[in-house]
Amino acid sequence: MTKVNMTVNGRAVSAEAEGRTLLSSYLREGLGLTGTHVGCDTSQCGACVVLVDGQPVKSCTAFAADLEGAEVTTVEGMANPDGSLGVIQQAFQDYHGLQCGFCTPGMVMSTAALLAENPKPSEEEVRHYLEGNLCRCTGYQNIVRAVMAASGQDAGALAAE
Amino acid sequence: MHNFEFVKPSTVADAVAVLANAEAQPFAGGQTLIPSMKARLNAPEILVSLTGIAEMNGVRRDGGALVVGATTTHAAVARDAASHFPALAALAGQIGDPAVRTRGTLGGSLANNDPSACYPAAVLGTGATIVTNAREIAADDYFQGMFTTALDEGEIITSVRFPIPEKAAYAKFLQPASRFALTGVFVAKYASGVRVAVTGASEGGVFRWAEAEAALSSGFDADSIGRLSHPSDGMIADLHGTAEYRAHLVRVMTQRAVRAAH
Numbered sequence: 539m540t541k542v543n544m545t546v547n548g549r550a551v552s553a554e555a556e557g558r559t560l561l562s563s564y565l566r567e568g569l570g571l572t573g574t575h576v577g578c579d580t581s582q583c584g585a586c587v588v589l590v591d592g593q594p595v596k597s598c599t600a601f602a603a604d605l606e607g608a609e610v611t612t613v614e615g616m617a618n619p620d621g622s623l624g625v626i627q628q629a630f631q632d633y634h635g636l637q638c639g640f641c642t643p644g645m646v647m648s649t650a651a652l653l654a655e656n657p658k659p660s661e662e663e664v665r666h667y668l669e670g671n672l673c674r675c676t677g678y679q680n681i682v683r684a685v686m687a688a689s690g691q692d693a694g695a696l697a698a699e
Numbered sequence: 700m701h702n703f704e705f706v707k708p709s710t711v712a713d714a715v716a717v718l719a720n721a722e723a724q725p726f727a728g729g730q731t732l733i734p735s736m737k738a739r740l741n742a743p744e745i746l747v748s749l750t751g752i753a754e755m756n757g758v759r760r761d762g763g764a765l766v767v768g769a770t771t772t773h774a775a776v777a778r779d780a781a782s783h784f785p786a787l788a789a790l791a792g793q794i795g796d797p798a799v800r801t802r803g804t805l806g807g808s809l810a811n812n813d814p815s816a817c818y819p820a821a822v823l824g825t826g827a828t829i830v831t832n833a834r835e836i837a838a839d840d841y842f843q844g845m846f847t848t849a850l851d852e853g854e855i856i857t858s859v860r861f862p863i864p865e866k867a868a869y870a871k872f873l874q875p876a877s878r879f880a881l882t883g884v885f886v887a888k889y890a891s892g893v894r895v896a897v898t899g900a901s902e903g904g905v906f907r908w909a910e911a912e913a914a915l916s917s918g919f920d921a922d923s924i925g926r927l928s929h930p931s932d933g934m935i936a937d938l939h940g941t942a943e944y945r946a947h948l949v950r951v952m953t954q955r956a957v958r959a960a961h
């Protein structure tokens with residue numbers, strides 16, 4: 539075991555990690571940040587996506603020890619400083635972009651990565667970017683709507699309806 | 700997953716020294732290796748991360764060639780190769796999903812040589828050179844069948860030198876569940892002739908389609924291969940497509956690549 543240091547949601551943190559400790563375990567078990575969900579644990583579903591140095595990463599498919607010094611943002615870091623929901627989270631609530639909510643942390647983090655790179659994506663760009671985030675509940679329509687709303691665009695009409 | 704010692708050297712020489720140990724294995728983006736270690740298909744005692752080695756990272760123009768460091772991520776190739784070699788950048792931008800592209804690397808993809816992976820088609824389709832810590836390997840000698848390459852134990856890919864074509868394109872028929880290619884074709888036109896490399900289709904892994912290369916070298920036009928058909932012997936057959944279906948896709952995707960080439 540060695541100590542691995544990172545900045546998580548703007549806070550300097552340190553926790554023990556073995557070689558095999560995944561970033562998802564480091565966050566959930568090491569730091570108690572259980573907002574990051576592990577769905578498949580096989581790199582397929584995207585529920586575990588967090589931002590590492592601003593880019594989306596499947597936290598079940600990265601070793602904590604490989605990320606010494608990294609800046610990580612998890613869904614806990616998406617809320618406003620007063621604890622109220624951030625813009626993306628609020629849009630998911632407003633547009634019913636979730637049902638069971640299991641995929642939502644990954645959806646929110648992938649959305650954050652998308653909007654940082656492309657602040658006004660088209661519907662097609664949203665669907666393409668979220669390809670690696672699987673949802674078993676919503677059928678995606680309301681997720682796409684929520685992302686359109688979060689980017690300040692009209693969430694009313696979607697092409698596929 | 701079995702535990703291991705994680706090391707992150709900063710030079711090729713240091714990495715190669717650790718990899719002399721038979722229980723050590725290189726590690727890049729982990730997008731293939733971590734899932735296979737979870738499944739205990741791989742259980743190295745020492746994992747040697749290559750991503751801390753600055754000389755192995757980045758995209759660099761060298762005359763008529765584009766040199767891509769082995770640890771350059773798919774996302775970085777999609778961004779940094781775009782103005783030099785758009786077909787390669789477009790291929791990298793279609794690998795997996797954004798999170799896979801943040802971490803996955805060129806070298807990891809080539810060392811793994813998955814029969815449905817995208818990069819092998821670009822490397823073979825351009826006749827690129829694979830540069831390792833020990834030697835240079837021509838693409839035609841490098842790929843030796845499904846998950847098999849010319850790399851020796853402990854040898855690492857440091858970069859790949861792609862001769863930039865006059866025109867090229869990669870046409871990928873997506874297998875939407877895995878996000879790999881059900882069949883993908885990379886076509887590249889050079890003054891010396893046209894190369895066509897096919898991934899996803901053959902049980903032998905990536906291969907060149909000689910008849911299409913000959914036809915396209917005498918006229919770079921999708922119609923010139925309209926009458927060709929690729930035999931279905933040795934094609935992959937699974938629940939996503941029969942051998943005949945993949946053989947058919949070989950021609951269709953070659954034509955799409957020719958039409959898209961620029």
Ligand SMILES: Cc1cc2nc3c(=O)[nH]c(=O)nc-3n(C[C@H](O)[C@H](O)[C@H](O)COP(=O)(O)OP(=O)(O)OC[C@H]3O[C@@H](n4cnc5c(N)ncnc54)[C@H](O)[C@@H]3O)c2cc1C
Nearest residue numbers: 727728729730731732795803804806807810816817856878
């Ligand atoms: C959901 C998902 C979708 C994907 N979709 C696609 C796709 O559409 N197309 C596609 O082509 N790929 C796809 N991939 C695979 C992806 O591109 C991987 O990133 C790539 O195959 C392996 O690269 P890596 O850097 O992650 O390597 P790692 O997983 O770190 O390593 C893979 C293997 O290569 C060895 N290795 C790594 N670097 C070197 C080196 N420089 N020299 C020698 N050996 C080395 C390792 O020891 C290991 O055996 C997908 C993966 C996932 C999880």
Ligand code: FES
Nearest residue numbers: 577578579584598
């Ligand atoms: S839990 Fe990481 S991709 Fe599914």
Ligand code: FES
Nearest residue numbers: 637639673674675
């Ligand atoms: S809301 Fe249930 S998996 Fe997406």
